[in-house]
Amino acid sequence: MGLDLQGTGSRHSMAWLEDFRRAIADIPEIVEAYRLTGEPIICSAWWCQA
Template identity: 55%
Template sequence: MLDRRDLAILDLLQRDAEMPVYRIAEAVSLSASACSRRIAELKRLGYIRRTVAVLDREKLGLGLTVFVIVRAQHSADWLERFRTVLADTPEVLECHRLTGQADYILKLAVRDIANYDTVYKALIARLAIQDVSAHISMEVIKDALAVPLR
C-alpha cells in the first residue's frame, strides 16, 4: 500500500522525472538514500512503468493531431491484424477501445493532411474497416501527463 510519501514522490517524478533525488528527498522529508530506495521500490512494483522525454511535436514537424474513429469488422483474426498494423504505424500515438457506436479511437501525430492521408491509405490497405472518420484537433486546451494522486 502506498503511503503519503510514496504518493508525493510519484507526484514529483511525474511532473519532472529529472528532478534530483536530493530535492525529492527534501520535499518529502526523507534522506536521499531512503528516497532513492523508495523510488527503486516504486519502479520494481510497477508504479513507475518507464521514464521518457516528452518531445515537442510542433518543433519536430508533427504538429497536426488527428483523432480517427474506427468501426471494425469484428473477429479475433481482425483484432490481431489491427494490433499488428498499429504497432507498425508510428504515427499512431494512442488507441483506445470504446463503448458505444464506435469501436476504437486513435490519436495520430502527423506533419499535415497529406501525411494523414498516407497513413489512412496504409491502414485501409491492410485492414477491412467498416467505417473511418477523422477529426482534426484545432487547438490543445489541456495536455496533461500527470495522473491525479489525491
C-alpha cells in the first residue's frame, strides 16, 4: 500500500529541514520523503541505496 502526502512549511532553512528529517526518521512506517525538487529527505528503501 502506498500513500502520498504533501505538506508545507513556513520556514525553508537547512536547520528546519534537518529538524523535519529527524522527526520523520523516528517513524518506521515512513520509508521515503522527498522535497518537491525531487531531492530525498530520507529513503531507507532498498531502491534508494546506491
